[in-house]
Amino acid sequence: MNNKIPSKSLGIFPRSWSEEQAGRIPGNIPIWVGILSELTEFAIFFVAYFIAKYNYPEVFATGPQGLSTSLGVANTIILLSSSYFMAKAMMNIRLDNRIKCERYLWLAVSCGAFYLIIKTWEFYWNNLQGLSTSTNEFYTVYYYMTFNHFLHVGWASCAILWVIFRLRAGEYSAAEYSGLEALAVYWHMIDLMWILIFPLLYVLR
């Protein structure tokens, strides 16, 4: 019979990766497994983008001109702001200020909702211009990347609502906030992906 005390670590990483040796893991290990999986998924999209751009330079030079740059810029500012609000929420939970923490989480989820509305409007506007996944290689990559990102913002926004519910239930405090922190790092990862997507699809010709 195994009477070992369960370790906090999953025991699947090298010892040098342990929190004792490499430093604290923000959130928890499962969320980082998720984040690294998501990063791999987006990496495949980015590699596909560069391969397609190499093979169809003309299509990728003219493609961004058909998109609404102002909607792309608006969404970038909204996501950067959401990341800022999330960081402020984290600061306030560490100070045990749950009221302010909740306020910043509502601001972050509002940003998520604004992003989704603007992105939906952008897809509708593209449709009115006659753009679709089959227009050319640029738009195929554009729709794959942005719709995938759209889904991530959608479910992460729902996760913020869940975290607000748990915060109101008194589950988080200055002493215990790992669940909230796990969501925060996931949300920042989504922002990071948009930081990469925006110049590739809207800025560079």
Added chain:
Amino acid sequence: MKKFKKLEWFWAVLIFITLFNTFLGEQFESTALVSIIVALTVMYKGITVIDHFMELKHANRNLRWLMRMYLILFPSLIIATVFF
């Protein structure tokens, strides 16, 4: 209190870089210089989010390294496209 001000500063810088990059993309032909500036500023934006918003600067060094490499590798490919 000092750290609160620091966050606001990074937020403002990130928004400024976004607007600056958009201006470059809209006003100038996509030259090698524009691509390189955009790539370098994207790296800076990514590393700023990783270090100060994600708070990995003083956290697990392996996770920080992985995240940083990701945000250096893909913008570097933008620079590589200059030579296509």
